[in-house]
Amino acid sequence: MRWHLTPLIVVALLAFDLATLAxxxxxxxxxxxxxxxxxxxxxxxxxxxxxxxSTYILFAGAAASAxxxxxxxxxxxxxxxTFIAIGIIYAAATLATGIAWASESWxxxxxxxxxxxxxxxLAIAYAAYFPLKRSIAxxxxxxxxxxxxALAAFSMVPISYLSSRVLESLHPTTEAVAEFxxxxxxxxxxIVRIVIVAALTLTIAIAAARGSLRLSTGIPLxxxxxxxxxxxxxxxxxxxxGERVLTAEVDSGGRIVSITLASGDKIVFNEPVENPIxxxxxxxxxxxIVSHIVRVENGSxxxxxxxxxxxSYLAHTIIISLSLAYGIRRGSRA
Amino acid sequence: xxxxxxxxxxxxxxxxxxxxxxAASRYNDVSSLAGLEAATRVTVSGEIVNLGSGDMIMYYDxxxxxxxxxxxxxxxxxxxxxxxxxxxxxxGNDGFTIAALYPAEAFIARYGSxxxxxxxxxxxxxxxxxVKIVLGEPGSGGFExxxxxxxxxxxxxxxxxxxxxxxxxxxx
Numbered sequence: 001m002r003w004h005l006t007p008l009i010v011v012a013l014l015a016f017d018l019a020t021l022a023x024x025x026x027x028x029x030x031x032x033x034x035x036x037x038x039x040x041x042x043x044x045x046x047x048x049x050x051x052x053x054s055t056y057i058l059f060a061g062a063a064a065s066a067x068x069x070x071x072x073x074x075x076x077x078x079x080x081x082t083f084i085a086i087g088i089i090y091a092a093a094t095l096a097t098g099i100a101w102a103s104e105s106w107x108x109x110x111x112x113x114x115x116x117x118x119x120x121x122l123a124i125a126y127a128a129y130f131p132l133k134r135s136i137a138x139x140x141x142x143x144x145x146x147x148x149x150a151l152a153a154f155s156m157v158p159i160s161y162l163s164s165r166v167l168e169s170l171h172p173t174t175e176a177v178a179e180f181x182x183x184x185x186x187x188x189x190x191i192v193r194i195v196i197v198a199a200l201t202l203t204i205a206i207a208a209a210r211g212s213l214r215l216s217t218g219i220p221l222x223x224x225x226x227x228x229x230x231x232x233x234x235x236x237x238x239x240x241x242g243e244r245v246l247t248a249e250v251d252s253g254g255r256i257v258s259i260t261l262a263s264g265d266k267i268v269f270n271e272p273v274e275n276p277i278x279x280x281x282x283x284x285x286x287x288x289i290v291s292h293i294v295r296v297e298n299g300s301x302x303x304x305x306x307x308x309x310x311x312s313y314l315a316h317t318i319i320i321s322l323s324l325a326y327g328i329r330r331g332s333r334a
Numbered sequence: 335x336x337x338x339x340x341x342x343x344x345x346x347x348x349x350x351x352x353x354x355x356x357a358a359s360r361y362n363d364v365s366s367l368a369g370l371e372a373a374t375r376v377t378v379s380g381e382i383v384n385l386g387s388g389d390m391i392m393y394y395d396x397x398x399x400x401x402x403x404x405x406x407x408x409x410x411x412x413x414x415x416x417x418x419x420x421x422x423x424x425x426g427n428d429g430f431t432i433a434a435l436y437p438a439e440a441f442i443a444r445y446g447s448x449x450x451x452x453x454x455x456x457x458x459x460x461x462x463x464x465v466k467i468v469l470g471e472p473g474s475g476g477f478e479x480x481x482x483x484x485x486x487x488x489x490x491x492x493x494x495x496x497x498x499x500x501x502x503x504x505x506x
Contacts, residue, residue, distance in 0.1 A: 029503035107490040152344030
């Protein structure tokens with residue numbers, strides 16, 4: 001890669017990231033029925049999964065560069081430092097977005113689920129890297145111990161990855177997510193999101209390690225400003241204030257005749273209303289509006305987002321901005 | 335080489351800590367409820383019991399329920415009081431069994447009329463060791479008791495009913 005092109009590539013990837021992020025939140029498919037909570041909460045899949053996979057990629061990069069440093073010496077430890085610094089930010093975001101989603105789809109934010117616990121341990125293991133490094137005065141010994149620790153901490157990555165497969169866990173396995181990717185447009189969108197976030201993350205991390213991320217400090221601020229503006233536009237009036245649909249009566253065309261809300265209130269429409277969810281019926285023949293959080297507006301139904309989706313949206317844009325700022329700071333020192 | 339050995343030793347230590355912590359974070363098995371005496375909110379995992387199919391009778395909370403057994407779950411209705419529940423039995427490793435009760439209307443609204451149960455189910459709810467259901471079959475010689483087990487009033491089925499990721503996709 002020609003590293004003087006890095007700023008252009010980063011800006012292009014940032015634009016792709018924002019566009020696909022907004023599109024996936026706005027138009028991204030979700031399962032028609034879910035075990036618990038609102039199906040709309042599953043829009044988090046387009047945010048949480050790419051961040052989580054990018055975290056693993058960053059820590060794998062840290063382990064590989066640490067091993068290269070141990071075997072060959074040289075400047076590989078700069079890569080380890082950068083991958084871990086950005087990886088810690090991503091791991092924190094993986095936890096935060098997972099907790100937000102779990103609060104709806106698992107019934108409680110923290111369940112001591114094996115996957116949640118494993119990601120927490122992963123973050124703690126890597127968070128110890130910089131304090132450990134700073135605690136050693138001798139530069140040569142510091143680098144060797146740091147490289148050894150970075151390589152050792154990677155042992156938590158396969159444990160975290162496999163935890164939901166080996167142990168009974170609420171978290172879906174990779175195979176379950178793979179099933180989703182084969183289920184239609186949502187799968188394509190998820191893969192596109194994973195590729196863009198991973199490419200953006202790796203480009204920022206490698207450029208930061210090389211000190212070649214020479215961008216204006218205004219770029220992360222501009223990215224954040226556009227993200228927040230887009231978030232306000234996307235979610236304004238679409239979060240909070242609604243009620244969950246417990247049951248729905250439909251006519252022969254799938255239009256909604258009445259709904260019963262979680263509070264017990266029953267709303268009967270003068271004229272059957274169109275179901276805002278497409279398709280309007282589940283494979284079992286029930287209304288697909290059931291379990292959604294809705295608000296009745298001007299005689300029609302508006303489906304609302306669960307708060308975890310805008311939260312994850314903002315968490316994603318904040319970690320990208322922080323990673324950029326970190327890379328720019330390293331670039332300005334180089 | 336010394337650095338690599340240090341890395342491997344550290345990896346073993348970190349890995350062991352991770353595995354031990356994860357082993358401790360597993361869901362409690364249904365058998366762990368056997369020692370409880372007071373009503374307690376719990377999250378437990380258990381093997382689902384096949385109830386077979388056909389008509390059964392359930393005694394619960396001073397009422398008699400007509401039960402329609404549908405394999406891994408049953409729908410219990412009391413036509414007089416109008417109360418109805420979805421009932422499924424969860425068995426622990428040591429054989430200790432509980433009856434999970436879920437209000438039928440809410441269950442059907444959430445899972446449809448043909449829910450799919452996995453072999454292992456994780457539920458969150460209030461376990462009431464002193465409250466029991468008696469489930470049996472109406473036979474020619476009278477009521478034949480099959481199960482007399484304590485009740486767990488389910489708040490949520492966390493895992494094991496209706497795999498959400500394999501569903502048809504929808505858009506709003």
